[in-house]
Amino acid sequence: MLDFPRWKRVTYWLVALLCAFAAIPSLTSIAGVNLPSVIPQPKVNLGLDLAGGSRLLLEADASQVRRQRIEAMEESVRQRLRDAQPRIRIGDISSRDGNLSFVVENPVQVDATREQILPLTTGAGLTGQRDWDIKVEDGNRFILTPTDAGINQAIDHAMETAIEVVRKRIDALGTREPDIRRLGSSRIDVQVPGLKDPRALIELLGKTAKLEFKLVDETAAPSDVVQGIAPPGSEIVACVDAGACRGQPAIAVKRLGGIKGDQLTNAVQSNDQRTNAAVVSITFDQQGGAKFAKLTTENVNKPFAIILDGKVLSAPNINEPILGGSAQISGSFTIESANQLAIALRSGALPVDLKVVEQRTVGPDLGADSIKKGAIAMLVGTVALMAFILVTYGRFGVYANVALVINVLMILGVMAIANTTLTLPGIAGFVLTIGAAVDANVLINERIREERARGRRVVQAVEMGYKEASRAIFDANITNVIAAILMFLFGSGPIRGFAVVLMIGIVTSVFTAVNLTRMWVAMWLRKARPTELVL
Amino acid sequence: MKLLKLVPDNTNIHFLKWRVPFYVVSVLLIVASLTLTFTRGLNLGVDFVGGQMIRFTFERTATAPIASVRGEIDKLGFGEPTIQEFGKPNQLSIRMRLPEGSEKDPAIAERMSAKIVAAVQAAHPDARLDGNDTVSGKVSGELFSSGMVALLAAMVAISIYIWVRFEWQFGVGALFALVHDVSLTLGLFALTQLEFDLNIVAALLTLIGYSLNDTIVVYDRIRENMKKYRRMPMPELLDLSVNETLSRTIVTSLSVLITLVALLLLGPDVIFGFTLAITFGIFVGTYSSIYMAAPILIWLKVNASSFIPQESEIDRQERLARERS
Numbered sequence: 001m002l003d004f005p006r007w008k009r010v011t012y013w014l015v016a017l018l019c020a021f022a023a024i025p026s027l028t029s030i031a032g033v034n035l036p037s038v039i040p041q042p043k044v045n046l047g048l049d050l051a052g053g054s055r056l057l058l059e060a061d062a063s064q065v066r067r068q069r070i071e072a073m074e075e076s077v078r079q080r081l082r083d084a085q086p087r088i089r090i091g092d093i094s095s096r097d098g099n100l101s102f103v104v105e106n107p108v109q110v111d112a113t114r115e116q117i118l119p120l121t122t123g124a125g126l127t128g129q130r131d132w133d134i135k136v137e138d139g140n141r142f143i144l145t146p147t148d149a150g151i152n153q154a155i156d157h158a159m160e161t162a163i164e165v166v167r168k169r170i171d172a173l174g175t176r177e178p179d180i181r182r183l184g185s186s187r188i189d190v191q192v193p194g195l196k197d198p199r200a201l202i203e204l205l206g207k208t209a210k211l212e213f214k215l216v217d218e219t220a221a222p223s224d225v226v227q228g229i230a231p232p233g234s235e236i237v238a239c240v241d242a243g244a245c246r247g248q249p250a251i252a253v254k255r256l257g258g259i260k261g262d263q264l265t266n267a268v269q270s271n272d273q274r275t276n277a278a279v280v281s282i283t284f285d286q287q288g289g290a291k292f293a294k295l296t297t298e299n300v301n302k303p304f305a306i307i308l309d310g311k312v313l314s315a316p317n318i319n320e321p322i323l324g325g326s327a328q329i330s331g332s333f334t335i336e337s338a339n340q341l342a343i344a345l346r347s348g349a350l351p352v353d354l355k356v357v358e359q360r361t362v363g364p365d366l367g368a369d370s371i372k373k374g375a376i377a378m379l380v381g382t383v384a385l386m387a388f389i390l391v392t393y394g395r396f397g398v399y400a401n402v403a404l405v406i407n408v409l410m411i412l413g414v415m416a417i418a419n420t421t422l423t424l425p426g427i428a429g430f431v432l433t434i435g436a437a438v439d440a441n442v443l444i445n446e447r448i449r450e451e452r453a454r455g456r457r458v459v460q461a462v463e464m465g466y467k468e469a470s471r472a473i474f475d476a477n478i479t480n481v482i483a484a485i486l487m488f489l490f491g492s493g494p495i496r497g498f499a500v501v502l503m504i505g506i507v508t509s510v511f512t513a514v515n516l517t518r519m520w521v522a523m524w525l526r527k528a529r530p531t532e533l534v535l
Numbered sequence: 536m537k538l539l540k541l542v543p544d545n546t547n548i549h550f551l552k553w554r555v556p557f558y559v560v561s562v563l564l565i566v567a568s569l570t571l572t573f574t575r576g577l578n579l580g581v582d583f584v585g586g587q588m589i590r591f592t593f594e595r596t597a598t599a600p601i602a603s604v605r606g607e608i609d610k611l612g613f614g615e616p617t618i619q620e621f622g623k624p625n626q627l628s629i630r631m632r633l634p635e636g637s638e639k640d641p642a643i644a645e646r647m648s649a650k651i652v653a654a655v656q657a658a659h660p661d662a663r664l665d666g667n668d669t670v671s672g673k674v675s676g677e678l679f680s681s682g683m684v685a686l687l688a689a690m691v692a693i694s695i696y697i698w699v700r701f702e703w704q705f706g707v708g709a710l711f712a713l714v715h716d717v718s719l720t721l722g723l724f725a726l727t728q729l730e731f732d733l734n735i736v737a738a739l740l741t742l743i744g745y746s747l748n749d750t751i752v753v754y755d756r757i758r759e760n761m762k763k764y765r766r767m768p769m770p771e772l773l774d775l776s777v778n779e780t781l782s783r784t785i786v787t788s789l790s791v792l793i794t795l796v797a798l799l800l801l802g803p804d805v806i807f808g809f810t811l812a813i814t815f816g817i818f819v820g821t822y823s824s825i826y827m828a829a830p831i832l833i834w835l836k837v838n839a840s841s842f843i844p845q846e847s848e849i850d851r852q853e854r855l856a857r858e859r860s
Contacts, residue, residue, distance in 0.1 A: 198667075199645045199646075203645075206640065355639075356641035357641075357674045358670050359669040359670075360667075360669075360670075361668070362665065362666045365592075365665070366590075366665040366666060373801060373804075374802055374803050376802075377800075377801040378798075381794035382794070384794075384797065392540075392786060424806055425734055425737055425809060427802070428798060431795070431802070432741065432745075432813065435791035435792075436745060436791060442790065443752065446782050450779065453544060468759075472751055472752045475697075476748040479697075479744055479747045480747075482744075483740045483744035486685045486689045486692065486740065487689075487737060487741075490681040491681075491682075491733070491737065495733055502744075
């Protein structure tokens, strides 16, 4: 017990002081003092509930990824079989039930068909896993089913792109340091510190920004369009409002021959020169500009529809060929909504629709209030507790109290080094950890008292005290770790912050309350050689 | 220096003499709490039922003008708001159901909250917007189920740990004590209708951990004494163990309470419910480790042989061989 080798003493002090020093930048920043920036300054991050700001949880529609994949496959298969030598004719194409099926008209060509589509079904990855399963039924019906591996890869890819687009859009709003990360397979967690009103952001992220230009099918009878019946080769598209399509709720557009608006180099809000209405001016890249020039040259004096996310914004007439590679999108815009659309188009289309499933915003005043009150409660609670421990255990209480102060600094320091986030429940966890950390010292000191009462000599009583109490301390801390781990696994946001504080606190408190005090007690016993204990 | 001694040395209080009446009362309290929880229900926050919660602080009045705010919101025609005090008397939270169609287009919900905020701030310029949460039905369902899973998993995992470290009877006792603590805390929230949100689930998980501290300390001493006094009858042995650890129980409980009371009185208003749950839990947890966790060991017939190294078959044969020769 009294034997504490020098290396052990040095290690203990080093660990304690290093962790405690790491807490200093966090403390000074809360107190509003700036340290010279030459020294490294790990700091505890403040959660949104303390710093103020918005958190959005976005969910991607995974079934949409699957649908898009099947559509793209249909396109590729058609193309490939059309270009095959000799050409392979197929029919009865259907993409229901989550797979793609078609019939090869000439059964002799079944093997040739398989050979043609096989390259389309292998994955791009190195794993050699197939993206699609091919099955042939009734001799000539092909059924292509996307494999789970392929779908998951597609979702991963879509999510990566979506996160990039979300980041660009948030940056365009001029907000600072957003924290954007993927959560689970199809969710994105967005935290924007300092954002007071998330409305503009939600509207912006709610736009997929898939822009299309399609020719209006003028042969469609208005009575059919109202009933949703389109002529062959056309489809019915709803209009955003009655003004968009000259009073009609929907119009028929030709499915093929349109162009997509994803080949843009720029999009800005501007005003129409004649009407002064808010519009969005877009600039195509070279390829897109060429396509747009071709479309407008071939269809002068015909109307075409500007479609955004499956809804017609407007259907103007093509008065003259547009050759310069830039165009105007008109619609019933306000300056604000035109600006939003411009941002959305600039940042690119989202590969998949995103929905806000959870939104939380905390005002900055409330957060500041919470930090102040939390700090005061912690200070008062700690001082009162230390006074109580001092009058109960005397010298041993002093050791416990010093250990307590080091413990507080260590928790803060470890949190700063590990770059964790302090949340509101985390403050409560902090205060609670302080209260519970002294439990170890209480157990030890009570045990020493008991052993003395049984007539053991001072050194042996102290030794027994530490040894016998350790068992209960260990078991009790393990159960707390179990609770904290489950909290971390199942909790979200602030609760996780709380669980992290609890876990760090459990580890540091065992170190300070058991190991450090033991070292101090041992050194004192060796130096003073007391025959009586005041305890 | 004379030190403070809250509990005199060598106390000999017969805690377990009254175990039957205490048990009856406790079981009745558990039943009553659970009945109240299921009949009256908990005041579930938007975390668990979905919807929108808007929080305001009225900076120039002592009490929030609830009636007037209700009137302003009624005029907007979004449906019936649930308005209640939040933290302090001049703070309130307004809870709304999500409007039709907002699962598809979340911007609808945001427009509703924008109108409510504008209406309240127009009528009360001193209203400070503190927070605005929108939780969809899907997410709230997930949060509720994952919260419940976490609670149950924690209770079971901890009991299994106790079973492994001690004996199965101790595991049952610990589980029973935990059920007691959690049920009574749920009952408190059903009774007071304080808002039950995600933070309260964290509080319940915390109090599970800390209530078990006490139980473990008592159990550890029981185990030790069972090895030491093999012939002592169980009730007497349990009393002895509880008495020996009494001083520690009191000092630790007081320590935790000192910090919690500071948090309750001076800490952030937003986590009042959270702190209250833990404070209440510390009380019932201390009680349950003495009156729930310990007596059950008598009824489950724990005996000293559980902790004495058992003679293995090989040892037994060797001993018999030695005795024969």
